[in-house]
Amino acid sequence: MSDIIYKSISQINGPLLFVDNVKNASYNEIVNVILDNGERVKGQVLETRNGVAVVQVFGSTTSMSPDSTGVSFTGDTFKLPVSDDMLGRIFNGFGEPIDKGPKIYSREKVDITGAAINPYSREEPSEFIETGISTIDGMNTLVMGQKLPIFSGAGLSHNRLATQIAGQAKTLNGNEKFGVVFGAIGITSEEANYFMKQFENSGALSESVIFLNLASDPSMDRIILPRVALTTAEYMAYEKDMNMLVILTDMTNYCEALREISSSREEIPGRRGYPGYMYTDLSTIYERAGKIKGRKGSITQIPILTMPGDDITNPVPDLTGYITEGQITLSRDLNRKNIYPEVDVLSSLSRLMNQGIGADHTREDHRGLADQLYASYAKGKDARALSEIVGEEALSDSDKKYLQFAEDFENKYVNQENTDRSITETLNLGWDMLSILPKEEMKKVKSAHIQKYGKWEN
Amino acid sequence: MKNDGKIYSISGPVVIATDLDGKMFDVVRVGNLGLVGEVIKIVGNRFTIQVYEDTSGLKPGEPVISTGKPLSVELGPGLLKSIYDGIQRPLDIIQSETGDFIVRGASAPPLDEKKEWDFQPVLKDGDEVEEGYILGTVKETDIITHKIMVPYKVNGVIKTIKAGKFKVSDTVCTIQSENKAVEVKLKQIWPVRQARKVFLKFAPEIPLITGQRVIDSFFPVAKGGTVAVPGPFGSGKTVIQHQLSKWSDADITVYVGCGERGNEMTEILTTFPELQDPKSGKPLMEKTILIANTSNMPVAAREASIYTGVTIAEYYRDMGYDVALMADSTSRWAEALREISGRLEEMPGEEGYPAYLGRRISEFYERSGNAQIIPQDKRTGSITLIGAVSPPGGDLSDPVVQNTLRVTRVFWALDASLASRRHFPSINWLNSYSLYLDSLSGWFKSNINPEWPQMHALMMGILQKESELQEIVQLVGYDSLPEKQKNVLDIAKIIREDFLQQNAFDDTDTYCSINKQYEMLMIIKTLNEMQEKSIDAGLKVTQTATLPVRMKISRMKEIKEEDFNKFYNDVIKEINNEYNNIMESVESV
Ligand SMILES: Nc1ncnc2c1ncn2[C@@H]1O[C@H](COP(=O)(O)OP(=O)(O)OP(=O)(O)O)[C@@H](O)[C@H]1O
Ligand SMILES: [Mg+2]
Secondary structure, three states: OOOOOEOOEEEEEOOEEEEEEEOOOOOOOEEEEEOOOOOEEEEEEEEEEOEEEEEEEOOOOOOOOOOOOEEEEOOOOOEEEOOHHHOOEEEEOOOOEOOOOOOOOOOOEEEOOOOOEOHHHEEOOOOEEEOOOHHHHOOOOOEOOOEOOEEEOOOOOHHHHHHHHHHHOEEOOOOOOOEEEEEEEEEOHHHHHHHHHHHHHHOHHHHEEEEEEEOOOOOOHHHHHHHHHHHHHHHHHHHOOOEEEEEEEOHHHHHHHHHHHHHHOOOOEOHHHOEOOHHHHHHHHHOOOEEEOOOOOEEEEEEEEEOHHHOOOOHHHHHHHHHOOEEEEEOHHHHHOOOOOOEOHHHOEEOOHHHHOOOOOOOOOHHHHHHHHHHHHHHHHHHHHHHHHHOHHHOOHHHHHHHHHHHHHHHHHHOOOOOOOOHHHHHHHHHHHHOOOOHHHOOOOOHHHHHHHOOOOO | OOOOEEEEEEEOOEEEEEOOOOOOOEEEEEOOOOEEEEEEEEEOOEEEEEEOOOOOOOOOOOEEEEEEEEOEEEEOOOOOOOEEOOOOOEHHHHHHHHOOEOOOOOOOOOOOOOOOEEEEEOOOOOOEEOOOOEEEEEEOOOOOEEEEEOOOOOOEEEEEEOOEEEOOOOEEEEEEOOOOEEEEEOOEEEEOOOOOOOOEEEOOOOEOOOOOHHHHHHOOOEOOOEEEEEOOOOOOHHHHHHHHHHHOOOOEEEEEEEOOOHHHHHHHHHHHHHOEOOOOOOEHHHHEEEEEEOOOOOHHHHHHHHHHHHHHHHHHHHOOOEEEEEEEOHHHHHHHHHHHHHHOOOOEOHHHOEOOHHHHHHHHHOOOEEEEOOOOOOOEEEEEEEEEEOOHHHOOOOHHHHHHHHHOOEEOOEOHHHHHOOOOOOEOOOOOEEOOHHHHHHHHHHHOOOOHHHHHHHHHHHHHHHHHHHHHHHHHOHHHOOHHHHHHHHHHHHHHHHHHOOOOOOOOOOOOOHHHHHHHHHHHHHHHHHHHHHHHOOOOHHHHOOOHHHHHHOOHHHOOHHHHHHHHHHHHHHHHHHHHHHHHHHHHO
């Protein structure tokens, strides 16, 4: 730590300061930027060359100038004081309390970058989490330690779904409750209030740690927030043995902040202007989900992102999908039909589902049943598309049945309002749905399971 | 004492040092923590270094020391069953020494230096040897016998060689060459960016049997071949590579998790020890080497991981083994190249990738192939390279995909729309291809059935016809098709659902022997013929659709290998009987 204040800014460009004559700034070190009115803003060293340090300012560079603004270097990377006093509290993106409660004092300070988990230390996530939502539990099962984002669009029900999951999530044995870390990244205050109220109502607030960066807050802080949130979650999970659910919303805002920095650094832009390293950058957030051998706690992540223009090939959902272990995709079509939650099961996926289902976890017929529902619904949607061209009358008998199946499936299985369905209810409902289709076509389910669980007449 | 270099600047994984006593591609130790890096560019007194670890906290002025050696791997007994990061640090040892999170500056020897191996010479004192000769063997695992070879550029007479227990750094043999004595140890060192030399490469003619129907029967890959597996996220690239690692008949599998998920490596680590290698019945790990440089691990080490993997593969090929290398995903490797290139402020090519992307990709795939290792004996080995490609938005015009397709000979096109309807493996049968079909047909004809090429053509023909007919159906509706065409749709559906689809997570279906595959196709062929005959006899497709044998066919995947022959004979008989009966019954009306 040095007390020297450098008054040698040579250039200010967007959120970047170029500070000259700095002998030995270290890479990624945190700096304090001091304005002439005494105000202090944090920043981070992005590049250091003999004599020049490129500093990214968190917050805004408004009213900074080369002459009046000073920079002091802390000599250290960003470290967050962590403690379990953080439960029930609300912080800004830097982990500073904003709820008028006391400051967090702790001897434990942790680097927010978070070292990578040694792949050899990981434990394969396999414990079923019952969310009470059929399209998730039945067809895209969430397991403890998974990272499963919600791909949404402006105006869809992602917030409602996320709070419902946070309120209902439990494991089958012991109904273990989850601690929640909620990171709001550039969302509106109205959305933030909605979340807070829901957490309050469900009683989850006392087991939650909330980090808020609102739409009106500085966008650069959004780069730090998810890392602060995850550092907190890791402390709770690995030091305090808690199972943590981390909800980050909206990752699209995070990516936009990343793009902003990249463009002011004049880096070569990648697709749609996002930096080429965005995949790697996002992975250092998402890969912090998981379970570690020999440790009790876990981190399950539900990042939420809104797809610009509902386009799943946009870099934000695209790169996220390449890192996360599946995705729950919401559908504007179903939303228009007043179906809640409007999950589009065909473009949703849980890659860790197999580990968390079956006789040892949920029920022996789970895999086959889910596959059958997928395949049948896909056929039903094909039939629907065909009927829009040739008319329903021209459909074959078999297609007509699948068309009916798709309707029923959306209205009764997908649609569930605020009910909390047990996994058994969900599975049985699945068999109910299938029963209007010919039994011979049920190739994805085992014959024995049809005998045992099927709802056909004979 | 050499002079230390000094750090001049730091930007992410790229550090520039001055006054370094080093050469191009030297491995260097950077900063007070001694982070591992590699010199990748020299301009005057400026040495550009890519650092394989997180550079946070490094300061200008900290020391940089060159090791004087290029990035290399250690090759010797103990590679099998290991899990390494991109620069061959053993992750299991690192974990036991530094804990669950990877700390910087950690290092541990890649091969266990304390373990003793039983060395059995196959040559004796006084024998004349040249480079690549096999001196002796070590039983590395229950499945694999490790061959200790004369190092490159060493020729001479064996002065001493003895059986016994040795550690990897012990000398097992001394070779007297013209002017000096060379000590051969159980381990050798090899620079990863340099392909190991072989005597000659020859064209592949034996398939890598994978137990995956759509691959073996439709788009086979040869031992020594190259495959590109592009597809959007969630389309099944990783599952295919896991399946091949589990079930292919390669002797050795090198699995490179290059910039992908940590949990996918964990899945291999938890399942492989419990799974049996189909050839030997021994735990799969005994033939497997894992390289895990996950997405959140340093990008420069990700760039190196591919080379570390392929060098190890070459080493086992040189022993005479058939090696399969999976790289998941080569796109992440290319992105690592791009990131470093960007930091070097090189002139970007397409999509920001460096102009040399295509060359680097083809150099990598060039390291595949069938090879005779040395002229003096008939020893051959092969490397099959199977690379996943992850194009943005699944768009195949992506430069990594395009450059890969230029050099690979098999293309398994994974299709998002098939994946979303849970048709797995989601290999699109219309776009995919294998350029090995001709060169492998000899093997299939003599080992499976002389009619194999015709069978392949028949099945592909039906699928192609189906896609044409589907367009017609969109216009005029199914009912207006003639019965013969309805039959094509019917049979195509059976091929798709009862043959091409294969569930990797079903205990029986996960692996299908090549013989079972052919019998399944024979059943479909017979059904097709009989159904055509019945149409000629005036029957409609709907009338035969409910015959009991059809139900049986739709469940044929579930029949276990050992029961399949009997099932096959029964079903062929039943098809003939049931169709003949129904035809007789209409004739008699
Ligand atoms: N042969 C198969 N049988 C059954 N399910 C499969 C099969 N192949 C893929 N799947 C399903 O598809 C999911 C996604 O597959 P996978 O993880 O291999 O995709 P990927 O192409 O590697 O995606 P990414 O690029 O994001 O890594 C799997 O988790 C599994 O549910
Ligand atoms: Mg994958």
